[in-house]
Amino acid sequence: MSGSDVPQGDPGPPAPARSTDLAGAYADGTPHSLTQGHRVDSHVGRRDGGRQGLVDWLFRSRVTGRITVAQLPNAALLVWLAATVLQRFWDPRVADPPIDLLRWVSTGALVVWAGDEVVRGVNPFRRMLGTGVLLWTAVSLLR
Numbered sequence: 001m002s003g004s005d006v007p008q009g010d011p012g013p014p015a016p017a018r019s020t021d022l023a024g025a026y027a028d029g030t031p032h033s034l035t036q037g038h039r040v041d042s043h044v045g046r047r048d049g050g051r052q053g054l055v056d057w058l059f060r061s062r063v064t065g066r067i068t069v070a071q072l073p074n075a076a077l078l079v080w081l082a083a084t085v086l087q088r089f090w091d092p093r094v095a096d097p098p099i100d101l102l103r104w105v106s107t108g109a110l111v112v113w114a115g116d117e118v119v120r121g122v123n124p125f126r127r128m129l130g131t132g133v134l135l136w137t138a139v140s141l142l143r
Helices: 051-059 075-089 097-120 124-142
Strands: none
Touching (some): 051 124, 075 097, 097 124
16 A cells, blocks of 8 residues: 555554653653653543543552552551451440440541542542542541
């Protein structure tokens, strides 16, 4: 096929998505001024309507490049889980103050975990999850 056989104005195949590294440059070293030190994935020209780009943006870890929905629990989440389980099995006839203490410990641990996700979440899904948990906790405390 010669160059004259290509219809005028045809953009050709979509450009491949280019990812920047955390330093703000493409993998080939070309600087990208819009990254401001964050990893950015470009999905311009994709023919799937951007669905795959949205999934990548929402769930892909900015650290490992893998899809991340759940991770092993960190210390704050383990404290929340332990305090919540103890609340469920604690007999209130034995003593009421430990129930209140466990409730505050579990709430505090959940707030710490959610705040950590908002600040250091590996992808937008994790940051939105942390924000949602913080909002839910605030609303439940105000009731």
